[in-house]
Amino acid sequence: MLAAVASLSVLGLTLGTVLGYAARYLKVEGNPLEAEIEEMLPGSQCGQCGYPGCSPAATALVAGEAPVTLCPPGGQSLALELADKLGVTADLSALEEKQPMIAYVREDLCIGCTRCFKRCPTDAIIGSSKQIHAVIGDACTGCEKCVDACPTECVEMHPIPQTLQNWYWPKPSVAA
Amino acid sequence: MRSSAFKLFRIRGGVHPEGRKQDTCGQPIRELPMPALLRIPLQQHIGAPAQPEVRRGDRVLKGQLLATSQGLISAPVHAPTSGVIKSIGKFPAPHASGLPVRTITLEPDGEDRWIDLDPQATPLHLEPDDIAERVAAAGIVGMGGATFPSAVKLGLRERFELHTLVINAAECEPYLTCDDRLMRERAHEIIDGIRITLHGLQVNKALVAIENNKPEAIAAMTEAARAFDEITIVAVPVRYPMGSEKHLVQTLTGKETPARSLTADIGIVVHNVATVRAIGEAVRFGRPLISRVVTVGGGAVHEPGNLQVPIGAPVEALIEACGGLREEPAKLLSGGPMMGQPLPELRVPVVKGTSGILALTTAEVASKPTMPCIRCASCVDVCPCGLLPLEMANRARNADLQGAADFGLMDCVSCGSCSYVCPAHIPLVQYFNYAKGALVEQQRAKHKQEETKRLAAARAERMERLAAAKREAMAKRKAEMAAKKAREAEAAQAAEADDAATEPTDAPVNKLAEPQVGT
Numbered sequence: 001m002l003a004a005v006a007s008l009s010v011l012g013l014t015l016g017t018v019l020g021y022a023a024r025y026l027k028v029e030g031n032p033l034e035a036e037i038e039e040m041l042p043g044s045q046c047g048q049c050g051y052p053g054c055s056p057a058a059t060a061l062v063a064g065e066a067p068v069t070l071c072p073p074g075g076q077s078l079a080l081e082l083a084d085k086l087g088v089t090a091d092l093s094a095l096e097e098k099q100p101m102i103a104y105v106r107e108d109l110c111i112g113c114t115r116c117f118k119r120c121p122t123d124a125i126i127g128s129s130k131q132i133h134a135v136i137g138d139a140c141t142g143c144e145k146c147v148d149a150c151p152t153e154c155v156e157m158h159p160i161p162q163t164l165q166n167w168y169w170p171k172p173s174v175a176a
Numbered sequence: 177m178r179s180s181a182f183k184l185f186r187i188r189g190g191v192h193p194e195g196r197k198q199d200t201c202g203q204p205i206r207e208l209p210m211p212a213l214l215r216i217p218l219q220q221h222i223g224a225p226a227q228p229e230v231r232r233g234d235r236v237l238k239g240q241l242l243a244t245s246q247g248l249i250s251a252p253v254h255a256p257t258s259g260v261i262k263s264i265g266k267f268p269a270p271h272a273s274g275l276p277v278r279t280i281t282l283e284p285d286g287e288d289r290w291i292d293l294d295p296q297a298t299p300l301h302l303e304p305d306d307i308a309e310r311v312a313a314a315g316i317v318g319m320g321g322a323t324f325p326s327a328v329k330l331g332l333r334e335r336f337e338l339h340t341l342v343i344n345a346a347e348c349e350p351y352l353t354c355d356d357r358l359m360r361e362r363a364h365e366i367i368d369g370i371r372i373t374l375h376g377l378q379v380n381k382a383l384v385a386i387e388n389n390k391p392e393a394i395a396a397m398t399e400a401a402r403a404f405d406e407i408t409i410v411a412v413p414v415r416y417p418m419g420s421e422k423h424l425v426q427t428l429t430g431k432e433t434p435a436r437s438l439t440a441d442i443g444i445v446v447h448n449v450a451t452v453r454a455i456g457e458a459v460r461f462g463r464p465l466i467s468r469v470v471t472v473g474g475g476a477v478h479e480p481g482n483l484q485v486p487i488g489a490p491v492e493a494l495i496e497a498c499g500g501l502r503e504e505p506a507k508l509l510s511g512g513p514m515m516g517q518p519l520p521e522l523r524v525p526v527v528k529g530t531s532g533i534l535a536l537t538t539a540e541v542a543s544k545p546t547m548p549c550i551r552c553a554s555c556v557d558v559c560p561c562g563l564l565p566l567e568m569a570n571r572a573r574n575a576d577l578q579g580a581a582d583f584g585l586m587d588c589v590s591c592g593s594c595s596y597v598c599p600a601h602i603p604l605v606q607y608f609n610y611a612k613g614a615l616v617e618q619q620r621a622k623h624k625q626e627e628t629k630r631l632a633a634a635r636a637e638r639m640e641r642l643a644a645a646k647r648e649a650m651a652k653r654k655a656e657m658a659a660k661k662a663r664e665a666e667a668a669q670a671a672e673a674d675d676a677a678t679e680p681t682d683a684p685v686n687k688l689a690e691p692q693v694g695t
Contacts, residue, residue, distance in 0.1 A: 139627065171614075
């Protein structure tokens with residue numbers, strides 16, 4: 001009885017120690033593909049994809065639970081890159097329906113509470129206490145975090161304005 | 177000097193569209209009657225829009241600065257006549273999109289009074305940099321249609337070793353005759369402009385390339401250039417797109433410009449013939465670019481002709497001055513029929529790059545239904561850039577932009593020769609224009625994403641720094657509190673010791689004094 005208890009204890013301790021060290025020295029650093037995908041994502045942790053941040057989104061992408069078109073700030077180019085990386089075909093139809101939007105501060109309603117720019121993941125809103133805030137359109141990713149933060153509902157989402165700089169010819173519509 | 181024995185080189189491809197210049201090439205340039213309102217867009221050039229210098233209600237004189245250039249690649253805008261600024265707002269651009277752009281509206285007062293100019297009697301004694309400065313201040317841009325600021329081109333001599341100035345007077349687009357008329361009527365002014373430009377570039381050889389179908393212009397220019405050995409008038413064969421600068425240079429010198437680089441890389445600068453005339457006017461007389469010659473043509477116009485038009489005149493005023501419309505045009509174009517831009521409406525203004533206004537009838541447009549590609553390779557034969565239009569169009573149509581780019585999409589000059597010859601009437605060049613825009617859009621999106629990443633990282637780093645600073649402050653305060661407590665404890669001990677040693681009457685004073693030192 002005593003010999004059995006002793007031998008099992010010794011065995012358990014030895015194997016436990018070995019396993020413990022193995023866990024420490026032979027640790028797998030997550031899925032390397034996930035890290036690569038996360039590197040490709042914008043990293044603004046905006047949550048527009050429905051995941052809490054870019055890292056969980058990358059995990060879902062690798063697991064095949066999320067479509068490559070999940071990232072609105074990344075847009076079409078990112079979707080194509082992701083599809084290329086993951087070896088899937090990108091269905092861009094979902095992306096084309098969703099027009100890229102940017103935030104806009106209605107100056108007559110803004111009270112200068114500073115809440116919106118504290119939430120902005122890309123510092124795209126400038127302003128200070130009791131001063132009207134303004135959005136830098138080029139830096140805005142359209143994550144809508146500021147919309148929820150505003151106490152006077154003065155932040156609105158507008159489509160990106162078309163100018164001579166970003167206009168280009170539409171695709172010719174022909175059957176052939 | 178005219179060189180009849182000038183050795184020319186053959187370029188590949190090209191087409192021979194019907195010229196249709198006979199309606200306007202015999203008509204002398206007429207002055208357009210001053211319209212009731214001029215609308216002057218702040219962006220009539222490639223680069224950053226100009227910044228207004230005047231306010232609503234201001235009185236301005238002819239040639240007065242209305243808006244200054246912004247940044248390195250930009251051009252100022254001047255008042256085409258004297259009058260009152262009615263407004264500074266948005267107005268549809270003379271562009272296929274018809275999008276509104278910032279525009280100054282000027283109401284002419286009819287006096288047409290000039291501002292004091294700064295003429296230069298001896299422009300050839302100016303420093304080359306002064307010439308570039310005067311050209312920049314005059315708001316001169318490429319008047320062939322590309323509207324690239326000319327002063328930037330004059331500055332190329334600092335970065336490249338230049339040896340030849342080529343004057344592009346090919347005017348290969350059908351219908352257009354504005355450069356032809358300009359050469360017939362103002363040859364001496366053009367030659368003067370060429371000499372000033374040569375001096376500005378510090379180059380001593382100029383080639384003026386004129387297509388064979390303009391014998392009167394060749395004769396007039398040869399006559400005007402007779403006294404100047406450095407200027408050679410060269411008659412080049414009629415073939416579209418002879419007026420594409422890279423192909424013109426290749427015809428004249430046999431040298432091909434490397435892909436996606438400038439003709440300056442092989443030592444040559446190309447200017448349009450109307451542009452050098454404007455350079456001459458600006459440097460010798462101090463006159464800014466405020467008007468240009470425009471061909472008004474097309475079967476739907478009653479009396480086609482060439483007009484000297486103030487910048488900002490509405491297109492409808494030009495058509496009215498040419499007898500109005502014979503019928504509703506099937507297409508209204510700015511520029512030639514091969515590369516011109518459709519205009520959204522008749523109210524849009526003439527800008528510095530408007531070489532022609534064409535109102536084409538249904539018979540002239542002759543659009544036919546698109547048929548499937550039969551892979552006849554006609555487009556490959558005519559492509560002056562040596563590309564495979566059918567393969568590129570195939571990929572552009574199937575949203576494979578990268579595939580199209582791999583076939584050389586970015587080397588396409590959008591001349592439209594492929595669409596012109598396609599027996600299946602496939603809108604080839606239209607596919608390329610779309611695909612180029614979409615590719616640029618993709619690059620912009622990618623750039624934005626990289627910037628987003630940088631901004632997010634910068635924010636995370638800042639947040640981390642803030643948190644660290646907070647932690648540090650907390651730790652410092654804790655340490656101070658601990659130190660204070662320790663001192664108090666020490667003081668209390670010392671006081672107790674004192675209590676024991678000294679008279680009891682002193683003790684309260686000491687106790688009160690000690691903590692104050694600590695705070």
